[in-house]
Amino acid sequence: MTLDKKIVKNIAFLARIKVPDDSLDQISEELSDIIGWVEQLDEVVTDGVNPMTSVTELTWPRRKDLVNDGDCPEDILFNSTEPNWISDDPSKGGFFTVPKVVE
Amino acid sequence: MTSLNDLTIAAAAKGLKDGKFTSEELVVAHIDVLDEKRSLNAFITETPEIAIARAKESDIRRRSGEKLGLMDGIPIAIKDLFCTENVLTTAGSHILDGFIPTYESTVTTNLRNAGAVMLGKTNLDEFAMGSANMTSYYGPVKNPWIAQSGAKKGKHLVPGGSSGGSASAVAARIVPGALGTDTGGSIRQPASFTGIVGMKPTYGRCSRWGIVAFSSSLDQAGPLTRTVEDAAIMLGAMSGHDIKDSTSVPFDVPNFTSSLLEGVEGLKIGIPKEYSMEGMPSEIEAIWSKGRSWLEDQGAECIEVSLPHTKYALPTYYIIAPAEASSNLARYDGVRYGLRVNGETLDDMFESTRGEGFGEEVRRRILIGTYVLSAGYYDAYYIKAQKVRTLIANDFKKVFEKVDLLLTPTAPSAAFSIGEKMDDPVAMYLNDIFTVPASLAGLPAISIPSGLDGDGLPLGLHLIAKPFDELSLFRTAKILELAAEFDTKPRIAT
Secondary structure (H helix, E strand, O other), X not given: OOOOHHHHHHXXXXXOOOOOHHHHHHHXXXXXXXXXXXXXXXXXXXXXXXXXXXXOOOOOOOOOOOOOOOOOXXXXXXXXXXXXXXXXXXXXXXXXXXXXXXX | OOOHHHOOHHHHHHHHHOOOOOHHHXXXXXXXXXXXXXXXXXXXXXXXXXXXXXXXXXXXXXXXXXXXXXXXXOEEEEEOOEOEOOEOOOOOOHHHOOOOOOOOOHHHHHHHHOOOEEEEEEOOOHHHOOOOOOOOOOOOOOOOOOOOOOOOOOOOEOOOXXXXXXXXXXXXXXXXXXXXXXXXXXXXXXXXXXXXXXXXXXXXXXXXXXXXXXXOOOOEEEEEEOOHHHHHHHHXXXXXXXXXXXXXXXXXXXXXXXXXXXXXXXXXXXXXXXXXXXXXXXXXXXXXXHHHHHHHHOOOEXXXXXXXXXXXXXXXXXXXXXXXXXXXXXXXXXXXXXXXXXXXXXXXHHHHHHHHHOOHHHHHXXXXXXXXXXXXXXXHHHHHHHHHHHHHHHHHHHHOOOOOEEEEEOOOXXXXXXXXXXOOHHHHHHHHOOOHHHHHOOOOEEEXXXXXXXXXXXXXXXXXXXXXXXXXHHHHHHHHHHHHOOOOOOXXXX
């Protein structure tokens, strides 16, 4: 399967990764090589084989579904690029900020 | 007396116990070497102040007769994939610029509780994606070994990857032990390239909580050390059930050092015939058959076995790991931490941040992962790979009805030069051809330095055991270690 420039552009959009137009050819070639190489799996007969969901054949222990975290907004915002935590303007305090989403 | 930085974890622990030196002296000796060997670029962040403070705390604990941990006062390095409280954590990526976790990973917490002293955070392939430590935003790491002859003479070599900084630091005697992670060979392959011991425990033995996630069904933490005994000590200090990771197993941690002197008499060792690859250097074949006779000399029985799906392990891995990575790395959006590249719209900000923040190999794997998970291709690639993964795991299950362990080479070559294989992703992926199958099956495995090739570069042997049978792994590894008498020190590259 060849991943042409159109497919690459689409998966780059799905993955939200900006790919400059002038590198599309190279990326499409590299990805096609890798996909071509993994397609050797088509040789393997897998009829009736269950896809693996976990390598460990155990019944995992369950914990109680309790709130065990929270009440730490300073920690949450500690690494925020634009924290606006220490601000005189309460409307700017304690949020993550992003570009305007709605008009 | 041997210099303090040459001591193994076990010897350093004994020296501390006997009062030969203090933890502070031990740690300062290692910090001196850290300074001398900075050109290896093994560390992204050095934390000498933290190390000295924690060493002093250990000395106080010891003097006042408090209960001491398994690694009390011993310096270690931490792969920069583990979140460490108040210490920069980068995963080797630009996209985590300035990220300072407000929490500590479970494994590093366990090590800290065992008294281990963190000297710094080691360099790695970006998000642990690589086999040469070439994809780090912080630059390549040098292997302390240099070739004595051949085409690689005079060139700097890679330490392997992704735990390249940890491997280089242990081989260069900057630390006696370091923490790594292994997804498809990221502990074992660098251990082989740098002449040290690298161990990946059974999936579930160590908690993954607080480790920057790459491929969650494969990632496991493990130790890189200079001896098998040290690997057993360090694994003991790292493992254990953790309610914060639902895939960590609720088992008691055995005393991993307890089997070291048991020998291999009566053990059955499988030699998988599919691991003999066309074009494999004869030196790798030679060290493999040496390993076989070393085990036979000590009373083990070696039997040829077959793992018929071996050749499909690598392509299976390169569907599953990128698929999981594309999902795990979706969290890096520039909103909450790390790099943000501003844009007109929210999507524009996401795309610019991720386009600039991820390096080439990470971008490539996210794109592959996105593709194999996308509508219309999911069954053909992802589900197909998960089915083949079942067959690969079944191969192991079947041979483990007949044998106790498997012996293989760790890597298909010795360390190569910095810059080699960079223009061909698939050639780079082939480095992990012998380590990936055990990863896909979640099995414990270890690489033991076993000899030198014609150019004087180290080669490793690889043992794979049944799930949760680390004890057989360590006792057999110990026999190989004794037989190989590998005590060569790297001629340090500068």
